[in-house]
Structure formats: structure tokens, C-alpha cells
Amino acid sequence: MSEDTKTDLSEHLISSEWAFEGCLLKVKSDTVRLPNGHTATREHIVHPGAVMIIPILDSGQLVMERQYRYPLGRDFIEFPAGKLDPGEEPLQSARRELLEETGYTANQWEFLASIHVAIAYSNERIDLYLAQGLTHRGSDLDADEFLETLHVPVAQALDWLSEGRITDAKTVVGLLMLQKRLDVA
Numbered sequence: 484m485s486e487d488t489k490t491d492l493s494e495h496l497i498s499s500e501w502a503f504e505g506c507l508l509k510v511k512s513d514t515v516r517l518p519n520g521h522t523a524t525r526e527h528i529v530h531p532g533a534v535m536i537i538p539i540l541d542s543g544q545l546v547m548e549r550q551y552r553y554p555l556g557r558d559f560i561e562f563p564a565g566k567l568d569p570g571e572e573p574l575q576s577a578r579r580e581l582l583e584e585t586g587y588t589a590n591q592w593e594f595l596a597s598i599h600v601a602i603a604y605s606n607e608r609i610d611l612y613l614a615q616g617l618t619h620r621g622s623d624l625d626a627d628e629f630l631e632t633l634h635v636p637v638a639q640a641l642d643w644l645s646e647g648r649i650t651d652a653k654t655v656v657g658l659l660m661l662q663k664r665l666d667v668a
């Protein structure tokens with residue numbers, strides 16, 4: 484199908500109200516007009532956006548984190564990440580999160596991609612960055628943040644992915660992008 488013959492699948496906002504406003508999550512309940520003229524309700528999370536960093540040490544090891552995630556009641560192995568603060572640009576957020584969570588700064592930054600992790604119920608966008616030329620300065624975790632920093636060989640991280648030990652969507656995408664990059668290089 485060519486671009487000029489695509490069917491319009493757009494849904495058009497009729498009304499909107501906040502269904503919930505918490506510390507982290509805000510949920511809207513919108514009434515929309517569907518392409519066939521009917522109406523429907525769309526509940527969705529409004530998110531400020533986030534970043535994830537793939538930090539690579541000069542040794543080639545990855546800087547990852549082990550962190551407890553309450554909704555699933557277990558630890559996860561992830562790349563450093565966090566949400567954007569109000570008015571913050573994504574790269575600025577990535578620099579801040581890398582330092583706060585791992586204690587590292589990087590002198591080489593590369594934007595890799597933007598991903599949307601829950602398109603059916605959230606507008607959250609996560610920008611992925613590769614960080615190299617790392618220097619350890621010391622971490623500065625938020626008062627309510629508890630995590631363990633890990634130095635992981637790329638092959639080990641990919642094994643953990645294959646074994647199902649790494650299941651966090653943003654980390655999975657980051658590892659697959661890194662694997663493709665390393666295979667092509």
C-alpha cells in the first residue's frame with residue numbers, strides 16, 4: 484500500500500480528564516472518536532520521558548545494575564536509566580543518571596534510538612545512549628534508591644539475555660542493539 488492510499492486510522496479527542504495523579508504516574512481517561520464514527524474510552528499513562536545508558540568501560544565490560552523492582556517483587560539486571568526532570572534535555576538527563584546511579588562520567592556520548600515501551604497505554608519514550616570513555620567519580624543515589632553496580636562482560640550479559648535472566652525491555656533492546664553493532668564492527 485502506498486503512502487497516499489493509506490486509510491486514516493486516527494482517533495480524535497472529544498474530552499479528557501485526569502483519572503489519577505500520583506507522585507510518579509499520571510493517568511488520563513480520554514473519550515475519542517474512532518475512524519468509524521463511534522466513540523471509545525482510552526486510558527493512558529502520561530510520562531515525562533526517560534533515558535537509558537549503555538556504559539562501556541575501556542576494558543570492554545558493561546556497567547549494569549541489579550535493582551529490586553517492586554511491581555514484580557524481584558531483582559532485575561538493567562542498564563542505568565531514569566526519567567527526565569522537568570525542563571531537562573535527554574542527554575543532560577543521561578549524564579545525570581549515569582553519575583548518580585553508577586558514579587561514572589563519560590567523555591563520549593552517542594544517541595542510539597528512541598523506543599516506546601508500552602504503546603497501548605503510555606506515551607513513555609526512552610532515549611538510548613551509548614557512553615564510553617568512562618571515569619569513576621563516585622555515585623550519588625537518591626535517598627530512596629538502592630542498587631548494586633556490576634561490571635559485566637558483554638558475552639555474559641548476552642548469555643543472561645538468552646537464559647531469560649535479563650528481561651527488562653529497555654535493557655533487552657539495548658543489548659540487542661549493542662550485539663548488532665559489535666557483530667557489524
